[in-house]
Amino acid sequence: MSLNPYLTFDGNCGEAFDFYKSVFGGDFMMRSTFAEGPPDMGVGDEFKDRIMHVSLPIGGNVLMGSDTAGDSSGPYVQGTNISISHAPDSKADADEKFAKLAGGGMEIMPMQDVFWGSYFGMCVDRFGVRWMLNLDTGNAS
Structure with a gap:
């Protein structure tokens, strides 16, 4: 992690x-x-x-x-202008952590497959901390 x-x-x-x-x-x-x-x-x-x-x-x-x-x-x-980037272990792990972090906060970009070959999402937690979850899936387009 x-x-x-x-x-x-x-x-x-x-x-x-x-x-x-x-x-x-x-x-x-x-x-x-x-x-x-x-x-x-x-x-x-x-x-x-x-x-x-x-x-x-x-x-x-x-x-x-x-x-x-x-x-x-x-x-x-x-x-x-600072966020914390986390590399989850799997899509399920990313979805679970994203839901918990965004709960009571704000979703900026939902978890999704992105062009650089990752499963990625951004949110702000209920304490105002910005998070980026980035799981490298190796599927760059």
Whole structure:
């Protein structure tokens, strides 16, 4: 089981992660822009060069992040721009944990198969903590 911090930025995610890489060393596991996502994501052209996802291993953890992409990703609020990412063991485990975390809170994106080959969902728990559940299913499209 892993819990990893997920940071959200408003256009300077690449710069921030280049800085973190210079501090902690290592290589990015993944770094992609919104332009690399599917066209039906609804991301405006002005956001295509922003970071859709980046991950940098640091010790036994992974620091992850992305930029906002206008209305399709919700507003950026500095100070609340961190989520906890959890890798569940199975779809059943993901569904159970998601239901518990979202209960009394707010569902942002229901658990679903996504284009990067994962079963993924986002919610905010009743304490205002943002969660991302990401089960790698290996079914990238």
